[in-house]
Amino acid sequence: MAADDYTDAVLAEALPEERAFEAALRPKTLEELVGQERVREQLALVIDAATARGRTPDHVLLSGPPGLGKTTIAMIIANQLTAPLRLTSGPAIQHAGDLAAILSGIGEGDVLFIDEIHRMSRPAEELLYMAMEDFRVDVVVGKGPGATAIPLEIPPFTVVGATTRAGLLPGPLRDRFGFTAQLDYYEPADLHRIVLRSARLLELSIDDDAAREIGSRSRGTPRIANRLLRRVRDYAEVRAGGHVDHAVAQAALELYEVDQLGLDRLDRAVLQALCGSFGGGPVGISTLAVAVGEERETVEELAEPFLVRLGFLARTPRGRIATPAAWQHLGLAAPSEVAQLSFDDAD
Ligand SMILES: Nc1ncnc2c1ncn2[C@@H]1O[C@H](COP(=O)(O)OP(=O)(O)OP(=O)(O)O)[C@@H](O)[C@H]1O
Numbered sequence: 001m002a003a004d005d006y007t008d009a010v011l012a013e014a015l016p017e018e019r020a021f022e023a024a025l026r027p028k029t030l031e032e033l034v035g036q037e038r039v040r041e042q043l044a045l046v047i048d049a050a051t052a053r054g055r056t057p058d059h060v061l062l063s064g065p066p067g068l069g070k071t072t073i074a075m076i077i078a079n080q081l082t083a084p085l086r087l088t089s090g091p092a093i094q095h096a097g098d099l100a101a102i103l104s105g106i107g108e109g110d111v112l113f114i115d116e117i118h119r120m121s122r123p124a125e126e127l128l129y130m131a132m133e134d135f136r137v138d139v140v141v142g143k144g145p146g147a148t149a150i151p152l153e154i155p156p157f158t159v160v161g162a163t164t165r166a167g168l169l170p171g172p173l174r175d176r177f178g179f180t181a182q183l184d185y186y187e188p189a190d191l192h193r194i195v196l197r198s199a200r201l202l203e204l205s206i207d208d209d210a211a212r213e214i215g216s217r218s219r220g221t222p223r224i225a226n227r228l229l230r231r232v233r234d235y236a237e238v239r240a241g242g243h244v245d246h247a248v249a250q251a252a253l254e255l256y257e258v259d260q261l262g263l264d265r266l267d268r269a270v271l272q273a274l275c276g277s278f279g280g281g282p283v284g285i286s287t288l289a290v291a292v293g294e295e296r297e298t299v300e301e302l303a304e305p306f307l308v309r310l311g312f313l314a315r316t317p318r319g320r321i322a323t324p325a326a327w328q329h330l331g332l333a334a335p336s337e338v339a340q341l342s343f344d345d346a347d
């Protein structure tokens with residue numbers, strides 16, 4: 001079975017076709033942003049203090065898993081500052097010259113959003129942190145003995161960096177951010193509100209308990225909540241006259257093979273192989289991948305993190321094992337020795 005035989009309903013990364021849809025649902029102000037109370041309050045303070053002083057705010061680093069609102073918050077920051085937003089991304093800045101070109105076009109007070117900032121090249125990183133600190137950089141033109149450094153003054157501006165891998169940022173660059181927001185997975189109550197809000201924007205009629213059901217299957221991730229809502233909407237339009245009640249939401253999610261906890265077909269296949277074929281483990285990840293007909297990377301990157309987060313799967317020095325909760329989720333009785341296992345970290 002190939003990867004695309006599995007549903008992509010619960011993929012945390014954005015699917016190419018959903019950009020416009022996502023853009024339409026993005027909150028535009030901090031007040032509209034659901035959840036993340038601490039981050040919201042801290043950011044409001046950063047923005048208000050800067051506005052009161054008539055200065056550009058500190059550089060902001062947003063870190064956290066895909067789909068939790070980093071791009072959304074970057075746009076909100078520019079919006080609340082009524083500042084022009086310039087967008088770029090780490091992979092687009094492979095040479096220091098790429099960044100110098102961007103910096104030379106910066107205006108006073110601009111917000112420069114650098115998505116996937118951990119993927120910039122090392123020379124570009126160095127140029128960036130000089131620019132962030134001193135608002136000037138030396139752009140080296142030419143090579144070898146004939147090379148000359150041309151100073152470039154940059155008006156005060158604010159960098160908003162986003163990363164799913166804050167640990168990969170070099171210390172000196174990380175230190176240039178005056179404010180770092182670490183985004184966490186959302187609570188079911190927040191996702192419930194996000195689904196209701198999105199339904200309102202989509203002019204979709206939905207019952208409260210249906211919205212809660214969709215939220216609770218969204219793996220703590222607003223992007224997944226919005227995607228599931230869209231699929232439920234399709235189902236409701238074609239099969240149920242457009243209105244989403246609890247039964248419609250449940251039937252649609254069942255059709256898309258997203259279970260009560262947000263596990264999809266691949267997640268369940270992994271758990272079933274682990275508990276069925278391998279008696280709960282321990283089993284190596286490669287063997288487990290072969291058993292579900294997948295690449296090792298697919299299992300490791302798509303299924304395992306969520307199963308570990310749920311406490312269904314543990315990585316031990318001898319291989320992956322199923323926890324008692326996993327057996328329970330599959331409706332199976334765990335062998336008695338599982339209850340006594342200790343869960344060490346494999347790496
Ligand atoms: N706090 C929130 N309240 C309401 N909607 C949200 C919130 N956070 C994210 N969303 C919605 O979830 C979707 C994904 O958010 P966003 O694109 O900002 O995620 P991201 O962290 O930038 O993801 P990636 O790492 O893939 O770039 C957007 O459509 C946005 O509307």
Ligand SMILES: [Mg+2]
Pocket residue numbers: 070071072115162
């Ligand atoms: Mg983003």
